[in-house]
Amino acid sequence: MTEVHALRDAYRRDKAALMASIQATGASTRGIRVLLRKLSTLAGSLLQELWRRAELPADLALVAVGGFGRDQLFPYSDVDVLLLLPDDRAADGCSVLRAQLEAFIGSCWDAGLEIGSSVRTIAECLAESAADVTVQTSLLEARQVCGSTELFAQFQEQYRAQMDPQAFLVAKTLEMRQRHNKYENTPYSLEPNCKESPGGLRDLQMILWVARAAGLGSTWKELAANGMATAFEVRQIERNEAVLCLIRARLHAAAGRHEDRLVFDLQTSVAESFGYRSQAPDGSRLPMRASEAMMRRYYWAAKAVSQLSQILLLNIEEALNPSAHELRPINERFFEKSGLIEVASDDLYLKDPHAILETFLLYQTTVGLKDLSARTLRALYNARGVMDGAFRSDPVNRTAFMRILQQPAGITHAMRLMNQTSVLGRYLWAFRGIVGQMQHDLFHVYTVDQHILMVLRNVRRFFMAEHAHEYPFCSQLAGGWDKPWLLYLAALFHDIGKGRGGDHSQIGAMEVRRFCRQHKVDREDGQLVEFLVSEHLAMSRIAQKEDLSDPDVIAAFAKRVGNERYLTALYLLTVADIRGTSPKVWNAWKGKLLEDLYRATLRALGGRAPDAAAEVEARKREALVLLALSALPFEAHKALWATLDVSYFMRHEAADIAWHTRHLSRHVGAPRAVVRARQSLAGDGLQVMVYAPDQEDLFARICGYFDRAGFSILDARVHTANNQHALDTFQIVADDQAGHYRELTHMVESDLVHVIEEGGPLPEPTRKRVSRRVKSFPIAPRVTLRPDEKAQRWLLAISASDRAGLLYLVARVLAQHHLSVQLAKVSTLGERVEDTFLVQGPELQNNARQIQIETELLRELSA
Secondary structure (H helix, E strand, O other): OHHHHHHHHHHHHHHHHHHHHHHOOOOOOOOHHHHHHHHHHHHHHHHHHHHHHHOOOOOOEEEEOHHHHOOOOOOOOOEEEEEEEOOOOOHHHOHHHHHHHHHHHHHHHHOOOOEEEEEEEHHHHHHHHHHOHHHHHHHHOOEEEEEOHHHHHHHHHHHHHHOOHHHHHHHHHHHHHHHHHHOOOOOOEOOOEOOOOOOOHHHHHHHHHHHHHOOOOOOHHHHHHOOOOOHHHHHHHHHHHHHHHHHHHHHHHHHOOOOOEOOHHHHHHHHHHOOOOOEOOOOOEOOOOHHHHHHHHHHHHHHHHHHHHHHHHHHHHHHHOHHHOOEEEOOOOEEEEOOEEEEOOOOHHHHOOHHHHHHHHHHHHOOOOOEEOHHHHHHHHHOHHHOOHHHHHOHHHHHHHHHHHHOOOOHHHHHHHHHHOOHHHHHOHHHHOOOOOOOOOOOOOEOHHHHHHHHHHHHHHHOOHHHOOOOHHHHHHHHOOOOHHHHHHHHHHOOOOOOOOOOHHHHHHHHHHHHHHHOOOOHHHHHHHHHHHHOOOHHHHHHHHOOOOOHHHHHHHHHHHOOHHHHHHHHHHHHHHHHOOOOOOOOHHHHHHHHHHHHHHHHHHOOOOOOHHHHHHHHHHHHHHHHHHOOOOOOOOHHHHOOOOHHHHHHOOHHHHHHHHHHHOOOOOOOOOEEEEEEOOOOOOEEEEEEEEOOOOHHHHHHHHHHHOOOEEEEEEEEEOOOOEEEEEEEEEOHHHOOOHHHHHHHHHHHHHHHHHHOOOOOOOOOOOOOHHHHHOOOOOEEEEEEOOOOOOEEEEEEEEOOOOHHHHHHHHHHHOOOEEEEEEEEEEOOEEEEEEEEEOHHHHOHHHHHHHHHHHHHHHHO
């Protein structure tokens, strides 16, 4: 055992020296392949020594498979080996051999190797390979480490004889599509997996696997020699592969373990190992963080890998199926080849740059075309230099781009394909600046360019009948819209100004104004698009942060949008934008707030001046109709309604008023709390009503219960009746309990009554772990406290990183200062919250107390 420990110490020492060499090269990728090969050789030498000491039978072989078989080992990757046995020596049949093999594998772990081992005969290898493409792939790169050369040669011969290149290509292509779907088909997620994500190292390995299986070569230079790639493409692949290898190796070193995800926690340390810095030597902040600069380098490498691997994969597929690809002419410049667009000549785009945008127009308008051929992709890749300032200002190209925008179908796929092939960023020069641009705002999960294309997709879906079930109201509005392309254009430009300093909405408005002028867009249409880009955040902010029952809020927003056309366009863009930030940001409650704002503004634009008295009477009449349907006794509503003022009826819809009345008509002024819950009418979560004698800490006590029970509060409407009873309504959700509404309803109704009546001091807030993303990109909390326009109540606005129990922290501070909450609007944007409260209390009349309240809130939010 002492000898094994000596081997382990020597291995660790030599490995540490190699890892230090990996860290010492700065941003240079030179030598990374040699260092990874040295790590592999180091592990191989240790295995050979351990094999020699194990004194295993001479007719066995130790075989490297997987990445170790490629003779390329990353710092914390597993050392994958196969202990290969002759067919007449199955380990199960011999206890002595089994004990020897177990002792050898144990010695590998004792010596410091993180080994992944399998023990098989040749027949078992072939059977497993035939049944599982993953095993077949790992054996494809098998390399003898030591043991019987004859046995290994016999295995290789039988393995190659069994290989079906065509079936292997199909299996690996399907596997790749599944893997890409898992990572949302984009290399641009904010925490990509540098091995498995689209454009990662696995895509390059997959090309070499299918090429090796087809006998077309096992290195990039061999693929070029066999006509699968050009010398230029090989240089590009090798350069970008080296970048990805270096990032992955540095990632392992920074994590101190096997970690292939570029998670936020590690991005900065990996970036700094490349020499990137967030601050200049004088301490001033640089325009781009170190992590952003490094991630942009990663995204550009991943994009190049995606483009080049697609070219090579199509070439290999064509080499294996030459008869399946017959050319059918589309026009004199293009052919169709098995559903792919094929250029008539390799230098088409160099000779006729107008054909570049024509490619994507054909893609949209020609039935049956689903992608670009390898030859076309290669021609586009080689024509990047042609897409210069003259190309962008060419009237023919401007007309072609407008035609692409205005096509009735195919806009989403065309724009994505243009982005994948780098054409979109080279034609729209402002777009190029946001390709691979990260967003550290805690709610976007995509880079800016991918978010823009996601918003474009969402807008397009509003106009497609097959997606009408997703957002029926949006689809209904879109059905009456005459020029969808104006919304597509607004989607393309709404965030194009990000990363340039200043207000990105105004920068985007300036860019789209220039675009409309250059592309001869009608003045009226251009003004609409410019309005949408400059105001694309307004509707979301007002819906989620202001009191929509206030007629002045609606009147001001109606004045801001001006007319129904502008309002409808802004509503559709806003819904598409929120849905395109992250799957977690959109919910049914946000959708309801936006729709409520749209409908209220539409009424105001229709000439109906906001009239509080008329609105209240209309809601009362509608509520009475609903109550009559539920068989409530005649005039049973009067006792409750007599205690409620106009503000209650303005803040609650008729359905909510009827629900409250139905359950409370017999409990008006009751000394005990009444709690009722139901599935939210908005669709997600529960709606909870609390009716109880008012007390200063009631709101905080209720929030504390929801925090401890694992609920998130989306909205709170707090009202104090003139009989000193509180009537509060909450919208809540529980992420891990969706669908169990009956059980949740019973739990809330019984437990919350007990919490309210129990009394006693408010419990301490629970301190729960914050997410990795919040840790990596914390938001400095902001608190503002100012009187409302009527100087009757105060508006408290809070912005902070989201975490469990945040609302309770705020409510607890307010209760300690005897402030009552009239309205709470909770807006969660991914991992950031923007909460607004309407509060009142005598302490707000004292400036010193105001400052004290703000200070305490900041302290709690920063803890």
